[in-house]
Every structure is written in structure tokens, then in C-alpha cells.
Amino acid sequence: MYLFLFTIIYCVITQVLNIGYIPAMGAYLIGLIFIKGYFSEELKDVYNIEKTKYLYEKIGIKDSLMELLCLSIIFINSYLIDYEPFSLFDFVCMLLLIAVVYRFLFWGITQAIGQKFNSKM
Numbered sequence: 001m002y003l004f005l006f007t008i009i010y011c012v013i014t015q016v017l018n019i020g021y022i023p024a025m026g027a028y029l030i031g032l033i034f035i036k037g038y039f040s041e042e043l044k045d046v047y048n049i050e051k052t053k054y055l056y057e058k059i060g061i062k063d064s065l066m067e068l069l070c071l072s073i074i075f076i077n078s079y080l081i082d083y084e085p086f087s088l089f090d091f092v093c094m095l096l097l098i099a100v101v102y103r104f105l106f107w108g109i110t111q112a113i114g115q116k117f118n119s120k121m
Contacts, residue, residue, distance in 0.1 A: 003110050007070040011077040021082040028074050029101065036109045039116040048107050055107060063110050071098060071106050 007028075014024040033046075040046045048055060056064060075098055079086075086094070 001066070003070050004066055007073050011073060014077060014081065019081070021078050024081055025074065025078040029106075032109055033105050036105075036112045039112045045108070045112060046105075048104050052103075059108050059111050064107065067106055067109060068102055071102050 010028055013019075019027075037046045044050065050058075075094065079094075
């Protein structure tokens with residue numbers, strides 16, 4: 001839930017400050033990936049090298065869908081910043097990019113951060 005709130009606040013800030021497409025997308029993704037890398041214990045946790053079935057069991061469907069929703073909101077926000085009509089090829093490329101970024105980098109970010117904070121308390 002905190003990731004969703006952070007995503008909405010980030011989108012509002014990028015729209016108000018009129019930040020460009022690349023910095024808006026890059027700052028969010030690169031920042032959260034660095035945070036995931038810092039909080040993950042092993043390299044395989046950063047890049048999600050395990051099987052998809054194992055990741056669903058480990059992370060859960062609720063957190064998985066919330067992370068996918070947040071990533072989709074960031075892509076939509078970035079698209080709204082620099083609005084250009086999509087061709088079918090652009091749309092397919094964007095969906096493939098979302099799938100790859102989500103699967104190998106973004107999936108499990110809330111669990112990696114949550115485990116680190118729960119272990120400190």
C-alpha cells in the first residue's frame with residue numbers, strides 16, 4: 001500500500017513540476033531498483049531469477065498485483081507527460097517493456113523492503 005501511495009505522490013509531483021518523460025520514468029525505476037538492491041540479501045533476489053510459480057508463492061498475489069499496478073501507473077504517467085499517439089508497434093513494445101521490467105526487476109520490491117524493516121523492529 002505504501003508503494004501505491006508513493007507512486008501517486010510521485011506522479012502528482014512530476015505532473016506539477018512538468019518533468020520530462022525520461023527523467024520521470026528513470027528516477028522512479030532506477031531509484032526503486034537501487035533500494036531493492038540495497039535491501040535484498042542475495043543477487044538472485046534483485047533480478048528475480050527464480051521460477052514464476054515460486055515467486056507467486058513467496059510474494060503473494062495481492063502484493064504482486066499492487067506492484068504491477070504501480071508500474072503501470074508510472075508508464076501511464078510518463079506517457080501523459082509527453083503525449084504522442086501510439087502506433088500498434090509502440091503499444092506492443094511498451095507492453096513488452098512493462099512485462100520485462102516487472103518480471104525481472106520490479107516484482108518483489110515491497111517484500112524486499114518490508115523484510116528489511118521488519119527485521120530491524
